[in-house]
Amino acid sequence: VFSFKLRGAYNMMAKLSREQLNNGVICSSAGNHAQGVALSARKLGCDAVIVMPVTTPEIKWRSVERLGATVVLKGDSYDEAQSYAKLRCEQEGRTFIPPFDHPDIIAGQGTVGMEIVRQLQGPLHAIFVPVGGGGLIAGIAAYVKRVRPEVKIIGVEPSDANAMALSLCHGQRVVLEHVGGFADGVAVKVVGEETFRLCQELIDGIVLVSRDAICASIKDMFEENRNILEPAGALALAGAEAYCKYYGLKGETVVAISSGANMNFDRLRLVTELADVGRKREAVLATFLPEEQGSFKKFAELVGRMNITEFKYRYDSNGKEALVLYSVGIYTDHELKAMVERMESSELKTVNLTDNDLAKDHLRYFIGGRSEVKDELVYRFIFPERPGALMNFLDTLSPRWNISLFHYRAQGETGANVLVGIQVPPEDVDEFRSRADNLGYEYMSEMNNEIYHLLLRSPNKV
Ligand SMILES: Cc1ncc(COP(=O)(O)O)c(C=O)c1O
Known part of the structure; x- marks a missing residue:
């Protein structure tokens, strides 16, 4: 299934009784966990229902269906899909298989640590582990710290999906308001309870890395081995590199876990564009x-x-x-x-x-587009990837206000990143905000980004 996620799912499901297996399992996931559960169910001869948000790209739910599971598309977000899965679990007596926060899932992911320790018997400075909900790192830390306590266990998160780093810093689980979706395998709002407890006790630190650095590591891996990792899969490599550079580490052995290769092919365009910037x-x-x-x-x-x-x-x-x-x-x-x-x-x-991500994602494509536009507000909206998303947006805001700028380039991300300029007179701003909030798409102002003023506003005012 091109990721480690099979380990946890299989470990938990292999421990279910025959009766539980006969009642079937259910999970909610838009990604790699779904494939892990589906394949485990096929191996164990049990029925699996996988609930995915309706926004899940077809390529993802088709690959789960191909493994023999029943896919149900429900809800606009992961949270809605999860509530529905839990409801069906109660109604049908199925066992819910969580993506990370369960001792058997954590133990299954921990087999990665066991394999590393068995295969590398010499000195080992650190193991770098990508962190989403924290199942993989908690499992690896629990095993490795028991048998090789001197080995550092270091988590790696994208700087815009840093739920574990913030939680460790505050001594309690922090819920992120915005989660960067580039490394979709680790894009979680909040880490697990048990995974957080184990990380607080066992891990040595977290390194945060940029989107550009992740792309550079994907390219390095391709050049070294001809493997293409997905962004979450290359995260640990980027973190290991940043750490070794920062501490001037030379001649030490470190391990970076390449955790997944379910790369959306369309995303390669962005990866190749950013890889050289990252390096x-x-x-x-x-x-x-x-x-x-x-x-x-x-x-x-x-x-x-x-x-x-x-x-x-x-x-x-x-x-x-x-x-x-x-x-x-x-x-x-x-x-x-x-x-x-x-x-x-x-x-x-x-x-x-x-x-400047705004410049790299959007503004560099706007050559010749500078003008003085009255009452222009500029926002980045994250459109859900589903038919009708654009019409829904236009129905809510237009023709009430004039759209003065619109830029979208498909980059194979879960949500489409769209730059929108819109002319809203000052007396309408409150109404605009309330309509934009009701639309339910994540959005952020770019009005304070000086690059917007430099590249898009009237040259006479520069
Ligand atoms: C490729 C990949 N890497 C890392 C992770 C993070 O794992 P965890 O949620 O256990 O921290 C995931 C989770 O789905 C993943 O798919």
Whole structure:
């Protein structure tokens, strides 16, 4: 099933009595746990119902169905799917198989730790483990700390899905309001009770990593082994690398768990785009050039020997300054800094966009789009991936207010990340917010992002 999740599910289900197996099992999951439960049920000869949110991409529920389970699509979110699964569990006497928070699930995932210890008998500095709900790390820590207490167990989370790091910091389980969906295998709002208890007692720390760093690790793994990991599967590798670099670790043995390879193929486009940024091999920049003859040549001279990997320019009849968006292949931070300084000292305002997700996901595609739009508000909305999501959005907000900007590029994520500009007069802002809240899509303002003002607002006001 291309992930470790089979271990926990099978361990729990193999311990059920024949009578329990005859009554069947049920679980709710939009991902790898579903496949683990489905395959275990087939091996153990029991009936499995898997409840998935209606937004689950077809490719995911089809692969579960192919393993012989009955898929029920119910609810808009994981929480709704879970409530329905628990209800059916009571009504039908099925056993609920949770994704992480159960001693048998934790023990099953812990077999990963047992295998590492058996296969690596020499000195071992640390094991890096991806963390979602915490089942895998709790199981590995419980086993390894018993037999090799000197080995550090370090969790790795995406910096925008850091439920375990925050919970450990506050000494209690924290519920995240927003969870980044890029590494969907570990995108949980709250970690388990038992997994948290074990992590508090046993693990040595958590490393947080960016989306770019995860992409860079996916590329490294591909280049080394020709394997393609899913984002959650490459998380630990990214964390191990950041940790070793930070502590200047050399000559030590560390293990990073590559936990899954259920990569949505469409997402590879984004991964390849971000991988070089994550490795600092490519930087994304914007430079403002006076709209006059010879500017372009001067710009090219200042770029010097840096290798331009992407370049976008469009004449702007309203502007005194042209905006050039480009990427350069970089060799060292020093060379990049020197180039930006060359631009600045020739009075060519230059902005490094490399760490700005709004620029990388949306604004770099908007060349030539700068204008002064009255009462414009700009938000990022996360549209659920289901037919009708756009119509629902438009029905709620338009034609009441004019849409002044819209950018969406499919990136194979669970929710579509859409940038929307909308003209809302000040007296309508409260009504707009209440309608946007009722829509039920996650959204966040980008009005304070200076890059939006720089790249999209009128050049005359720059
Ligand atoms: C590929 C992958 N890695 C890591 C995890 C995290 O596991 P846990 O929820 O036990 O922390 C998951 C969970 O589904 C996963 O699918």
